[in-house]
Amino acid sequence: MKSVKELFSEQEIVAERARRVYVKISKDKLRDVVKKMVELHDGQVYLSCITGVDWIDRMEVAYNIWVLPESCNYTLKVDLPRDNPEITSISDIIPGALFHECEVYDLLGIVFKGNPILKKPFILPEGMKKEFPLRKDYKI
Amino acid sequence: MSSFLGKIIRWSLRRSPWILHFNSGSCNACDIEILAALTPRFDVERFGIKIKASPRHADILVVTGPVTKQQEPRLKRIYEQMPEPKYVIAVGTCTTWGSVFHGSYSTLDGVYKAIPVDVYVPGCPPRPEAIILGFAKLFEKIERGED
Amino acid sequence: MGLKPKIVEKVLSNLLKRPFTEQYPFEKPVIPDGFRGVMKLDVDKCIGCGLCSRDCPSGAIEMKKYEHANRSVPVFHLYRCTFCYQCADSCPVKAISMTPVYELSTPDPFKLILEPKPEEVKPRPRGVRK
Amino acid sequence: MSIIELIFGPQHPALHEPEMFRFHVDGEKVIEAIPRIGYVHRGIEKLFEQKTHVQNIYLSERICGICNVAHTLTYVNVIERAGDIDVPPRAKYLRVIVAELNRLHSHMLLLGAVAELMGFTTLFMLIWRDREKIMDLVELITGNRVISAYNTIGGVRRDIDSDKADKIRKVLLKVEEEWKEYKKTWMEDPTITRRTMGVGILKPRDALKYCVVGPVLRGSGVKSDVRKDDPYEVYGDIPFNVVTYDTCDSWARYMVRVDEILESINIILYALDNLPQGEIRRPLVRRLPEAEAFAKTEAPRGELVYHLYSKGGFKPYRLKVRTPTFANILGATIMFKGERIADIPVILGSIDPCFACEDRHTIVDLRSGKSFMLSSREITRKFSRGSKP
Numbered sequence: 001m002k003s004v005k006e007l008f009s010e011q012e013i014v015a016e017r018a019r020r021v022y023v024k025i026s027k028d029k030l031r032d033v034v035k036k037m038v039e040l041h042d043g044q045v046y047l048s049c050i051t052g053v054d055w056i057d058r059m060e061v062a063y064n065i066w067v068l069p070e071s072c073n074y075t076l077k078v079d080l081p082r083d084n085p086e087i088t089s090i091s092d093i094i095p096g097a098l099f100h101e102c103e104v105y106d107l108l109g110i111v112f113k114g115n116p117i118l119k120k121p122f123i124l125p126e127g128m129k130k131e132f133p134l135r136k137d138y139k140i
Numbered sequence: 141m142s143s144f145l146g147k148i149i150r151w152s153l154r155r156s157p158w159i160l161h162f163n164s165g166s167c168n169a170c171d172i173e174i175l176a177a178l179t180p181r182f183d184v185e186r187f188g189i190k191i192k193a194s195p196r197h198a199d200i201l202v203v204t205g206p207v208t209k210q211q212e213p214r215l216k217r218i219y220e221q222m223p224e225p226k227y228v229i230a231v232g233t234c235t236t237w238g239s240v241f242h243g244s245y246s247t248l249d250g251v252y253k254a255i256p257v258d259v260y261v262p263g264c265p266p267r268p269e270a271i272i273l274g275f276a277k278l279f280e281k282i283e284r285g286e287d
Numbered sequence: 288m289g290l291k292p293k294i295v296e297k298v299l300s301n302l303l304k305r306p307f308t309e310q311y312p313f314e315k316p317v318i319p320d321g322f323r324g325v326m327k328l329d330v331d332k333c334i335g336c337g338l339c340s341r342d343c344p345s346g347a348i349e350m351k352k353y354e355h356a357n358r359s360v361p362v363f364h365l366y367r368c369t370f371c372y373q374c375a376d377s378c379p380v381k382a383i384s385m386t387p388v389y390e391l392s393t394p395d396p397f398k399l400i401l402e403p404k405p406e407e408v409k410p411r412p413r414g415v416r417k
Numbered sequence: 418m419s420i421i422e423l424i425f426g427p428q429h430p431a432l433h434e435p436e437m438f439r440f441h442v443d444g445e446k447v448i449e450a451i452p453r454i455g456y457v458h459r460g461i462e463k464l465f466e467q468k469t470h471v472q473n474i475y476l477s478e479r480i481c482g483i484c485n486v487a488h489t490l491t492y493v494n495v496i497e498r499a500g501d502i503d504v505p506p507r508a509k510y511l512r513v514i515v516a517e518l519n520r521l522h523s524h525m526l527l528l529g530a531v532a533e534l535m536g537f538t539t540l541f542m543l544i545w546r547d548r549e550k551i552m553d554l555v556e557l558i559t560g561n562r563v564i565s566a567y568n569t570i571g572g573v574r575r576d577i578d579s580d581k582a583d584k585i586r587k588v589l590l591k592v593e594e595e596w597k598e599y600k601k602t603w604m605e606d607p608t609i610t611r612r613t614m615g616v617g618i619l620k621p622r623d624a625l626k627y628c629v630v631g632p633v634l635r636g637s638g639v640k641s642d643v644r645k646d647d648p649y650e651v652y653g654d655i656p657f658n659v660v661t662y663d664t665c666d667s668w669a670r671y672m673v674r675v676d677e678i679l680e681s682i683n684i685i686l687y688a689l690d691n692l693p694q695g696e697i698r699r700p701l702v703r704r705l706p707e708a709e710a711f712a713k714t715e716a717p718r719g720e721l722v723y724h725l726y727s728k729g730g731f732k733p734y735r736l737k738v739r740t741p742t743f744a745n746i747l748g749a750t751i752m753f754k755g756e757r758i759a760d761i762p763v764i765l766g767s768i769d770p771c772f773a774c775e776d777r778h779t780i781v782d783l784r785s786g787k788s789f790m791l792s793s794r795e796i797t798r799k800f801s802r803g804s805k806p
Contacts, residue, residue: 017498017649046628048713049739051724064711064724068639073711081454096628099454099747100739107462123455125209125246125509133245133463134735140245140463165457169482169563172526176562178551179545183308210456236366236396240476241346243467244460260396264369265482265563267389269311274392276312281394294602298539307546317554321575343469344475371475371566374702376574385560400643 002035004067004074014077015134022075030078034090037065037074044068050100052108058109059085067087081108089114093129107134149225150282153199156188157275158200160222164254165247165259166205169265170232174202177268184186184272195221203257205266206234207248216225219255229274230257233264318387323370325388326363330403332382334411335359339374339383348374351402356410365391365399420448423758438765442758450753454744465736470496471703473733474569477723480738482563483526485520487566487716494649495723495736496570499710502702507695508572509650510688514559514585515567516650516714517681517688521592522551522594523717523769524674524681528603532669537608540599547595550588565670572698592751593682596675603675609793613668617752617764620665629748631719631743632677633768634678638663643715654691659682667760667767674769704731716741718769761781 005013008023015022023031035043046107048064066073080087089112091097101112106122109132121128132138163171177184178191192198207215219226230251233239240248251257258281261274265269309316318324336357340348347367350359361374375383391399398409423440441449461480465473477492478485492716497504504512529544541647552562559565560575576805577585603609619629620705624637634641642653642659705727713722719741726735745768752764 011421015709022709025616043622043625046625046630046634047629048720049722049737051735051737053735062724064722065647068646073713084689094628095626096744096747099743103743117491119502123453125208125458126453128246133460138245138463139492140243153329163457165459167479167482168745169479169485172483173563175530176545176549178373179549180307181309181362181546181549183289183362184309186308205457206459207566210458214456233367236362237345239367239369239665240472240479241459241461241464242367244464245691246458246460255801259394260366262366262368262391262393262396263389263398263481264371266391267562269309269316270389273390274313277392277394283381294539294543294598297543297598319557321560322556323566340445342469342471344472369475369479369564371478371564372560372574373471373475376569377471378422 002071003070004040007033007036007040019072021072022077024077024079025088027078027080030076030091031088031090032088033076034063034065034093036091041067042070045094047094047096047100050097050104052104052134054082054108054109056082056136058082059108061087061104061110063090085110087112087139089118091115106132108132109135146285149287152237152278153225153282157199157227158190159202160192160218161194161196161202162204162215162218164203164205164211164251165208166232166234170204173265173268174204174271177271182268184275187272187275189275195210195219195233198222199226200275201226201228203228203233203235203251203255204233206238207251207254209246209248212248212254215251215254226258227258227278229259229271229278230256231259231261231271232264232276233262236252236260236262239264251255265281269273289375292398318389318410321385322389323372324386325365325391326368326370326372326375326401327386328361328363328401328403329382329384330360330407331381333360334382336378336379337361338377338379342373342377343364344371344373345369353405353408356407356408358411360403360408362403363401365401366396418464435531436754438753438761440753440758440796442759445757445759447753447758447761449754452750454743454746462736462738462804466561467732469703469731470570470705470733471701473736473743475566477533477738478566481740483523484519484716484718484721485564486516486567487714488674489565489719490516490650491712491714491716491721492721493568493570494714495712495725496705497712498712499708499725499727500570500702500705502571502699503667503700504572505696506651506693508697509574510692511573511577511697512568512650513652513655513688514577514685515555517685518551518555518558519565520681520717522548522555522680525551525677525765527769528599528671528674529722530610531763534762534766537606537611540602543595547592547701550592553590554585557584557793559689569698570702572696574698582692586689587688589682589685593679594620596678596682600675600679610668612763613666613671613767615666615668616760617667617756617767618665619748619752621663623751624665624748627748627751628744629719629768630744631715631717632670632673633719633745633748634674636767637660637665638669643713644721647713649712649714651688654784655684656688657687667763670767705729705733718742719745742768746770 014024045067051062053060061078102116102122111135235251241247259278337350347364349363351362352359439451472767479487525548529541533541556562560568621637704785707729708727722739724737749768
């Protein structure tokens with residue numbers, strides 16, 4: 001196997017543009033895929049950002065991982081139920097994910113199991129302990 | 141303060157006010173213009189203005205930014221720590237109304253909601269000259285004896 | 288010693304040169320063309336479409352209705368303005384232009400409102416297109 | 418000796434980057450650094466969803482005033498990717514010129530401030546004097562010294578004529594000459610080298626693991642530059658080098674910036690020489706189709722990421738911004754471990770957080786509970802006596 005792209009099946013790849021690959025994978029497969037991505041290129045990958053989106057009927061977490069040798073950005077999208085959004089942390093594979101996960105938890109309330117510093121508030125003001133401002137039902 | 145002592149204090153303030161710069165959540169543009177006002181080209185030290193690191197040494201508080209809710213208690217605390225008489229200059233448009241951040245869940249939209257302000261310097265960011273003019277306006281106010 | 292002769296040379300030569308400092312309150316600086324200062328509205332050109340108000344990122348422009356002339360004209364709240372000039376860009380008739388005025392420092396910013404006087408706002412001629 | 422907690426902060430400007438560091442120190446040595454960020458959280462990502470695409474250009478600009486061009490550039494890039502808007506070639510070149518001027522001023526700002534922090538005030542004054550020339554150029558092109566409001570969806574807002582081009586060329590050649598001199602100072606002067614060399618080590622493997630970006634990553638010897646790896650605008654056509662240093666310390670990270678200043682000057686000069694003729698902007702597109710786009714650019718502080726979800730219409734559905742310092746802060750906590758208190762400002766400076774934060778630190782003695790305040794310069798002075806050769 002030479003390219004990260006071969007890790008995914010045809011159905012999983014949602015869209016492809018120049019140096020961008022958008023992939024939709026299941027929650028259970030995520031850790032496995034990230035681990036393989038890191039191993040494949042001997043650690044020459046870094047996490048650009050984790051985007052959380054509230055789609056009202058579901059939550060989406062998108063991991064944007066830049067693969068240096070391939071010069072390509074992989075967006076791994078995972079769908080989560082909205083009433084109990086929970087996913088296993090990848091911070092033990094890529095420690096750089098620590099803060100990104102905290103941020104998503106703070107703003108959207110997606111729980112990353114296994115993240116040692118997950119807490120609220122992380123970037124929000126002290127008073128906002130229970131609010132998730134980036135959810136669509138949050139009114140200013 | 142109309143006593144003789146008050147006059148002396150005002151005179152000395154006019155001659156060499158020490159400022160404290162506090163960033164209450166601005167985008168940094170006003171901050172670098174304040175810094176630029178201290179460097180060779182604009183050089184506010186011509187007027188005896190000197191930037192200090194501690195609020196206990198400062199006479200004038202220079203605030204930038206729309207005041208985030210996180211910074212609000214810190215801003216108030218710093219203001220309380222400054223010795224009397226104290227003055228506040230608010231630099232930048234966001235200090236009056238929040239400008240583009242107006243209506244955000246985590247800003248106060250205006251320094252005046254946290255502490256009293258003496259002079260505003262609108263601009264986004266204002267030129268260093270406008271900041272110097274802000275100081276001049278404040279000196280006028282001090283000389284008139286207003287608090 | 289690690290003294291860099293070049294730096295020392297520079298420091299010494301600066302001693303002999305004219306000061307770099309601008310003597311601001313006594314000498315006004317030269318403002319380049321196109322400096323984004325306070326805006327100017329050409330009331331006669333304005334068609335009252337409200338595009339400037341819609342595109343303003345900080346809500347600094349309000350459309351004010353002048354009953355006697357039966358038209359709306361933008362009012363600029365300078366204490367909210369970020370001087371980005373998107374209003375001038377959006378304006379279909381180029382009624383907003385820039386001036387190099389930047390000295391706005393004031394103890395009372397909420398009075399900084401650019402509002403055309405009622406007598407400046409004349410009714411627009413009907414049926415005439417330029 | 419007992420472990421003392423030292424609080425560092427909490428003033429800090431840009432979007433997510435304001436921070437307070439809690440250092441656990443044993444004597445002189447830092448054992449652990451715990452950042453608390455969010456002091457300047459202004460809820461910008463929520464505001465994005467309430468404003469239109471056009472208004473958002475100016476909101477994104479005010480995430481960080483220092484690298485404002487990088488922010489608008491990434492923002493218009495992400496919109497153009499989502500809406501398939503093409504940009505005239507002249508506008509692309511002009512965007513590069515202004516973006517590189519922005520990088521110049523940002524790097525000079527940092528290097529000057531750091532020089533002052535290390536007690537080299539002469540260099541600080543000299544660098545900031547040169548920086549004013551760059552600010553004048555920015556003002557000449559864009560109409561304001563700092564916030565440029567230059568990029569717009571589908572092009573740029575102002576053109577430059579040959580007079581302005583000549584002036585830029587003339588000033589830049591002068592600045593380049595000066596910077597070659599300053600580079601020697603940064604490489605050789607003991608005031609700088611003794612304070613920065615071997616301080617704040619971040620090994621390449623750690624750098625990748627902790628996902629640091631920009632000059633911090635390049636200072637660790639990893640050849641990664643968004644301008645080269647993922648060329649946007651016309652960076653693919655412009656020849657330039659990716660600067661890397663492999664000593665992995667603070668000095669390497671500063672030297673990357675010094676060299677990048679020289680590279681940036683060359684990029685601008687090349688772009689001016691090859692500036693194509695033609696229009697500078699397309700008609701403004703206010704409405705986007707349903708789309709998703711991901712754009713990144715090389716801001717002065719490193720990779721800047723915008724991730725846009727659009728459901729169609731005038732407003733974005735979700736716009737995620739990842740600013741470079743947010744990524745670098747975690748790397749900084751690794752650098753601090755095992756270093757002296759006196760080196761904290763130098764190391765924190767080497768990741769280039771926006772610098773105004775550095776002015777107020779509190780030291781709390783856990784044993785007595787007494788707290789007192791010191792500025793970074795006082796800290797430097799207080800703790801550097803006798804602690805460094």
